[in-house]
Structure formats: C-alpha cells, structure tokens
Amino acid sequence: MSELFPRKQVMGFVFSLVLTAIALSVYFLDMSFTTGMIILLVTAFIQAGLQLVVFMHAGESKDKGVIYTNVYYALIIALVTIFGTLLILLWDM
Amino acid sequence: MEFFERFAVPHPSPAIYASMVAIGLTVIAIIAGLTYFKKWGYLWREWLTTVDHKRIAIMYLISALLMLFRGGADAILMRAQLAVPDNKMLDAQHYNEIFTTHGVVMIMFMAMPFVFAFMNYLIPLQIGARDVAFPRLNAISFWLFFAGAMLFNISFVVGGSPDAGWTSYFPLAGNDFSTSVGTNYYMIALQISGLGTLMTGINMITTIFKMRAPGMTLMKMPMFTWSSLIANVIIVFAFPVLTVALAMGTMDRLFGTNFFTTSNGGMDMLWANLFWVWGHPEVYILILPAFGLYSEIIATFSGRNLYGYKSMVASMVLISLLSFLVWTHHFFTMGQGALTNSIFSITTMAIAVPTGVKIFNWLFTLWKGKIRFTVPMLYSLGFIPLFTVGGVTGVMLAMSAADYQYHNTMFLVAHFHNTIIPGVVFAMLAGFTYYWPKMFGFMLNEKIGKWTFWMLTVGFVLAFFPMYISGLDGQARRMYTYSEAAGFSMLNMLSFVGAAVMAFGFVLIVYNIYYSVRYSPRNIGANPWNARSLEWATHTPVPEYNFAITPNVASSEALRDVKNGHDLFPGKYEKIHMPNNSGLPFIMGVIFFVWGFSFVFAMWIPLIIATIGIFACMGYRSAEKDHGRYISVKEIEDTETKLRGA
Numbered sequence: 001m002s003e004l005f006p007r008k009q010v011m012g013f014v015f016s017l018v019l020t021a022i023a024l025s026v027y028f029l030d031m032s033f034t035t036g037m038i039i040l041l042v043t044a045f046i047q048a049g050l051q052l053v054v055f056m057h058a059g060e061s062k063d064k065g066v067i068y069t070n071v072y073y074a075l076i077i078a079l080v081t082i083f084g085t086l087l088i089l090l091w092d093m
Numbered sequence: 094m095e096f097f098e099r100f101a102v103p104h105p106s107p108a109i110y111a112s113m114v115a116i117g118l119t120v121i122a123i124i125a126g127l128t129y130f131k132k133w134g135y136l137w138r139e140w141l142t143t144v145d146h147k148r149i150a151i152m153y154l155i156s157a158l159l160m161l162f163r164g165g166a167d168a169i170l171m172r173a174q175l176a177v178p179d180n181k182m183l184d185a186q187h188y189n190e191i192f193t194t195h196g197v198v199m200i201m202f203m204a205m206p207f208v209f210a211f212m213n214y215l216i217p218l219q220i221g222a223r224d225v226a227f228p229r230l231n232a233i234s235f236w237l238f239f240a241g242a243m244l245f246n247i248s249f250v251v252g253g254s255p256d257a258g259w260t261s262y263f264p265l266a267g268n269d270f271s272t273s274v275g276t277n278y279y280m281i282a283l284q285i286s287g288l289g290t291l292m293t294g295i296n297m298i299t300t301i302f303k304m305r306a307p308g309m310t311l312m313k314m315p316m317f318t319w320s321s322l323i324a325n326v327i328i329v330f331a332f333p334v335l336t337v338a339l340a341m342g343t344m345d346r347l348f349g350t351n352f353f354t355t356s357n358g359g360m361d362m363l364w365a366n367l368f369w370v371w372g373h374p375e376v377y378i379l380i381l382p383a384f385g386l387y388s389e390i391i392a393t394f395s396g397r398n399l400y401g402y403k404s405m406v407a408s409m410v411l412i413s414l415l416s417f418l419v420w421t422h423h424f425f426t427m428g429q430g431a432l433t434n435s436i437f438s439i440t441t442m443a444i445a446v447p448t449g450v451k452i453f454n455w456l457f458t459l460w461k462g463k464i465r466f467t468v469p470m471l472y473s474l475g476f477i478p479l480f481t482v483g484g485v486t487g488v489m490l491a492m493s494a495a496d497y498q499y500h501n502t503m504f505l506v507a508h509f510h511n512t513i514i515p516g517v518v519f520a521m522l523a524g525f526t527y528y529w530p531k532m533f534g535f536m537l538n539e540k541i542g543k544w545t546f547w548m549l550t551v552g553f554v555l556a557f558f559p560m561y562i563s564g565l566d567g568q569a570r571r572m573y574t575y576s577e578a579a580g581f582s583m584l585n586m587l588s589f590v591g592a593a594v595m596a597f598g599f600v601l602i603v604y605n606i607y608y609s610v611r612y613s614p615r616n617i618g619a620n621p622w623n624a625r626s627l628e629w630a631t632h633t634p635v636p637e638y639n640f641a642i643t644p645n646v647a648s649s650e651a652l653r654d655v656k657n658g659h660d661l662f663p664g665k666y667e668k669i670h671m672p673n674n675s676g677l678p679f680i681m682g683v684i685f686f687v688w689g690f691s692f693v694f695a696m697w698i699p700l701i702i703a704t705i706g707i708f709a710c711m712g713y714r715s716a717e718k719d720h721g722r723y724i725s726v727k728e729i730e731d732t733e734t735k736l737r738g739a
C-alpha cells in the first residue's frame with residue numbers, strides 16, 4: 001500500500017504551498033525593493049523547477065536526457081541573455 | 094469618406110499606382126483563370142486543405158520564389174537609384190520604404206520559407222517517416238507564414254510601407270518619427286509569421302526526435318537533418334524574444350506604453366538589444382540548413398562519404414550555443430563600454446572557428462573525390478571561396494575598435510550580402526536544382542542552369558565587391574543619393590551593372606523551369622544524381638506515404654548501403670495510417686490576415702471579431718474527432734506497381 005501512496009507529489013504540493021507563502025510574504029512584510037525582488041525571483045525559479053519535475057513528470061520517461069538537456073540549454077540562454085542585457089544597458093553603459 | 098482616408102498611401106508615386114493596377118489585374122486574372130479552367134475544387138482539395146509535408150513544402154517553395162522576385166525588384170530599384178549621383182528617380186521617403194521592405198521580405202519571407210520548404214520536404218524523407226509529427230500544425234504554420242507575408246506585402250498599396258529599416262530601431266520606429274501605419278504592418282506581419290515559424294520549430298524537433306526509422310540513431314542521420322535539428326532548436330529559443338519585442342513595440346505604437354520611448358522611463362536601446370538577441374541566432378537559422386544542403390550535395394558529387402561527420406555535428410552544436418553569445422556586435426557603437434565590446438568581439442571571432450572546421454570538412458570531402466560539375470555542385474564550389482571572403486570580412490567587423498570605422502557603411506552591406514547570397518541563396522538554388530527531380534519528376538536543364546550560375550556569380554561579385562571599397566571610402570548605407578564630388582559614382586554604377594546581371598540570372602531560373610517543364614525527359618528513375626542518402630530510396634514522384642515499408646537504416650548513407658547488399662526495406666506491406674486533410678488551417682490563416690489588418694489600422698471591432706474567430710477555430714479543433722484514415726494494402730500494392738513500372 002505504501003508504494004501506491006504518492007509521497008513525492010504530496011511533499012511537492014506542500015513544498016509549493018510553502019514557496020507561495022514565502023513569495024506572498026513580500027507583500028505583507030516591510031522590506032526593501034531589492035530584497036523583495038530577490039525573494040520573488042528565487043521562489044519563482046524553484047517553483048517552476050518543482051512543477052516541471054514533480055507534476056509535469058520530467059525525467060520519468062525514456063527521453064529524460066533530451067528533456068533535461070533542453071531545460072539546461074534554455075536556462076543557460078536565458079541567463080546569458082538577461083545578464084548580457086544588464087551588462088550592456090546598465091552596468092557598462 | 095474620412096474612414097477610408099486612412100487606407101491611402103501617404104507618399105504616392107506613379108510607380109505605386111502602377112503596382113496597384115498590376116495587383117488588381119493579377120488577382121482578376123487568377124480568379125478568372127481558376128474559374129475558366131474549373132480548378133477551384135482542385136485547388137481546395139489538393140493544396141489549400143493539404144496536410145502532406147511534401148505539398149506544404151512546395152507551397153513554401155512557390156512563396157519563396159515569389160518573394161524573391163518582390164525583394165529582387167526592390168533591390169534593382171535601389172541600385173538604379175544609386176547608379177548615378179544626384180539621381181531623382183526615387184525620393185528619400187520612397188527609398189527608405191524600399192530598403193526596409195527589401196530587407197524584411199528577403200529575410201523573413203524569402204529565405205525563411207525557402208529553408209522551411211527543404212525542411213518540410215526532406216526531414217521526413219531523410220529519417221524514413223510518413224509525415225511530420227503534427228501534420229495539421231504544419232499546415233497552420235504555413236498559412237500563418239503566408240498570412241503574414243501577404244499582410245506585409247499589401248502595405249505598399251494600402252496605408253504605406255514601413256520605412257524604419259528592416260531592423261526598425263526605436264525611437265525612429267516610434268510614433269513620433271514614423272507616423273504612417275507602415276511600422277504597424279512590420280510589427281503585426283512579423284508577429285503572425287513568427288508564430289508560424291515557432292510552431293514549425295517545435296514540429297520539426299519533435300519529428301526528428303520521435304519519428305526516426307528503426308536503426309537510425311541520432312549519429313546516423315543525414316547531415317541536412319542534423320543541421321535542421323540545430324536550426325530548429327535555435328528557432329525555439331530565439332523566436333520568443335522577437336515575439337516579446339514585437340508585442341512591446343506594438344503596444345508602444347498603438348496603446349501608448351513606454352517600453353522603447355525616450356521619455357517616461359522608456360529605453361529605446363532595449364529594442365536594438367532585443368532585436369539582435371533574436372536577430373543574430375536568426376542568421377544561423379538560415380545558414381545552418383544551407384550548410385546541410387551543401388554537405389549533401391558535396392558528398393554526392395564528390396562520390397565520397399562526407400568527411401568528418403562527427404566534427405560537422407559538433408561544430409554545429411557549438412555554433413548553436415555561440416550564436417546566442419554574440420548579439421552585441423550589431424551595435425558596437427551604441428555607447429556601451431569597452432569591456433562589453435571586448436567580450437562580444439572575442440565571442441564573435443570564436444564563432445569563426447567551428448565555421449572554419451566545416452569549410453575544411455567540405456574541402457577534405459572534395460579531396461581525391463571523383464567530382465562531377467553539375468549545377469548544384471557548381472553552386473557549392475562557388476560558395477566555398479565566396480563565403481570565406483564574407484566570413485573574413487566578418488572577422489574584420491568583429492573587431493569592435495575597427496568597427497567604429499566600418500559601421501553603417503556600405504562595407505557592412507557588402508559583408509552581409511557576401512555571406513547571405515553565396516551562403517543561403519546559392520544553397521537554396523543548389524538544393525532547388527538538386528531536389529527538383531525528387532519533387533517534380535524531371536530534371537532542370539543543366540545548360541541553362543550553368544548559365545544561371547555564372548550570371549549570378551559574376552553579377553554577385555560585380556554588385557557587392559565594389560561596396561567594400563565605397564564603404565571604406567565612407568559611403569553610408571541607407572543614403573538615397575550622393576553628390577558627384579563624393580567620388581562614389583564609378584563604384585555604384587558597377588554595382589548596378591552587377592545587380593542587372595543577377596536579375597538576368599533570376600529570370601533565367603524562370604525560363605529554365607518553363608523550358609524543363611516542356612522538354613525535359615520524364616523517365617529519370619528514383620535516383621538521377623546517383624545520391625547516397627535515404628530520401629532517394631523511395632520512388633519519384635514520392636507517394637503520399639513516402640515509404641511503402643518503413644526502412645531499416647544502417648548508416649547515414651542508407652542508399653549506399655543498399656548497393657553493398659543491405660536490406661533497406663525488410664518485411665511486407667501493411668496498411669498505413671495517414672492524417673486527413675483539413676480546411677481549418679487555411680481558414681485560420683485568412684482570419685489571422687483579417688486580424689492583422691484590423692490591428693494595423695487600429696479597427697477594434699473587426700479585431701475583436703477576428704480574435705473570437707481564432708479562438709473558435711481552436712475550440713472546434715479541440716472538440717473535433719479526427720482519427721485519420723488508413724491506406725489499404727491493396728492500394729499500396731497498386732501504387733507501388735505503377736511507380737515501379739514508370
């Protein structure tokens with residue numbers, strides 16, 4: 001019976017609720033803009049990863065490798081684009 | 094009347110009125126012709142509703158050729174205007190519109206559909222599949238592209254063409270400086286066709302990953318399929334950036350937002366940044382499939398395996414990553430610091446390394462090969478030295494300090510035409526000649542083809558090499574005229590002569606098609622070029638199910654293995670599951686056209702109705718029960734016997 005219990009999904013669900021609560025706290029607690037944005041960004045990325053792995057079942061099929069390669073590739077390109085843009089338009093302008 | 098005034102062209106000229114009449118007459122002629130020959134039903138059943146990847150490919154091909162002539166006409170007008178100093182043929186506004194539409198049409202509506210034509214036609218054949226992964230989506234992609242292309246093309250007779258350059262930089266493209274609806278056309282038409290492109294990207298990636306024939310591992314795929322896979326990965330990662338940038342630009346122009354304005358916290362340079370985050374990978378989306386075609390052609394006509402298969406793949410993977418790391422080299426002079434420019438100079442020069450690896454691989458494939466100088470091979474052999482010149486001038490431009498001298502001059506114009514014409518256009522024409530017999534069942538005339546090649550090559554050198562010199566002498570790009578004292582007259586006249594020679598070359602292509610339709614022999618067999626890969630293993634013309642028996646592949650040169658005794662088609666005929674035709678993609682294309690047109694002119698009620706129509710189509714599709722159809726064994730046997738006998 002214990003094998004049938006979706007332990008991973010329940011834990012994931014609880015964890016995603018916790019992440020939502022942390023993100024929500026930015027609105028209710030008094031903090032600086034920078035701190036708030038950092039909390040929002042970090043929780044957003046963890047939340048997206050959690051949804052992808054636990055509830056969209058990435059990594060449970062044969063083409064695990066292809067899916068994760070794609071995700072990492074997308075992450076690298078997104079980070080390069082964002083930090084490149086920041087470098088060009090703000091830090092080194 | 095006030096309502097209709099918005100549709101008038103803001104800067105009319107006799108040429109535009111003549112175009113209006115010509116367009117009207119052409120439309121009437123097409124409608125009358127279709128009615129007279131009773132072809133409406135044929136057109137609807139066989140083409141407009143088709144989901145067959147081969148027919149969609151042919152429609153892409155025809156669109157690309159049409160747009161080649163549209164963009165080519167723009168090019169000739171520009172060169173004619175610049176041929177002599179102080180020319181009064183075109184005014185500044187008209188010239189601005191022409192160089193803008195030339196760029197957009199050639200990149201988005203000529204090169205892209207040309208590439209998609211080959212991807213659509215060849216990928217399923219090269220991997221031994223019956224069709225692409227999502228045939229219906231494929232049709233929607235095509236009709237979205239077509240709606241976008243048509244919307245963009247009517248701009249010069251309804252409301253005015255975009256005039257802010259194909260890069261459409263803000264603040265020039267903003268409401269303050271571009272008051273006509275032209276730039277709205279740019280934003281919306283590219284948005285619609287860009288959606289189609291993104292869908293094609295997803296479709297092709299899925300096809301390649303999921304639908305390969307048994308035995309075909311990733312490292313046994315023909316090189317064109319590999320190059321297309323990489324190009325489609327780039328599409329999926331690059332096009333969303335364009336989508337977002339265009340949406341922001343549209344909102345700035347129509348809804349009064351301030352993303353790219355110079356006041357209220359807007360940042361005009363962000364457009365240039367986002368545009369090139371998409372724009373540079375776009376270059377590789379075009380050139381990689383071209384490299385794939387060259388790889389197929391050079392291997393076939395050298396009679397050898399492609400040299401360095403693994404290094405070809407590795408260099409393309411590296412290019413796909415590097416293509417996202419170089420975008421700043423398009424605006425070295427925008428004002429960012431030396432550190433940024435140095436970083437992007439180095440990444441740009443680095444990208445020449447994997448490209449150089451590919452050049453050497455082609456040279457080593459030729460080495461000791463039994464070379465046959467056919468038309469596709471001539472284009473490939475012309476490509477290698479000419480493209481290398483373009484690549485070397487690219488490395489010159491990559492030096493950010495030196496770029497302050499070159500930027501915004503004809504030197505840059507010469508450079509990117511030097512890569513795109515021998516790189517992409519020659520590849521498309523080579524592929525066009527090479528795969529023509531597979532698509533249509535007869536060869537194009539070799540003699541006329543060779544004349545075409547020499548006209549295009551000589552014309553190209555005459556048209557673009559003088560620009561390197563005039564650019565270094567200081568001739569700015571996008572200037573509609575110059576004074577005699579500037580001393581550019583001789584070089585520009587030479588360019589005009591070159592452009593005219595190229596124009597003759599393109600006319601010869603049309604003549605070649607006409608001549609070959611009439612006189613070419615039809616009994617050419619399935620493999621007229623003695624090629625080596627899987628797409629040539631099926632019959633000519635290709636039956637709708639591609640392969641009667643799913644092939645069992647042993648290497649990237651499947652047909653070569655057959656000659657060495659490999660059994661490519663084991664087993665017996667079984668019934669084949671195929672998708673049904675559907676009118677929905679075409680209808681969605683028409684609705685998207687209406688949607689885009691309403692958006693351009695800010696006509697909100699038709700826009701809302703069209704939006705509802707689009708969602709209604711999607712809703713209909715969600716509820717539709719369409720399980721496809723089966724081709725029976727009897728039918729397959731009949732088709733196979735007929736094709737084998739022919």
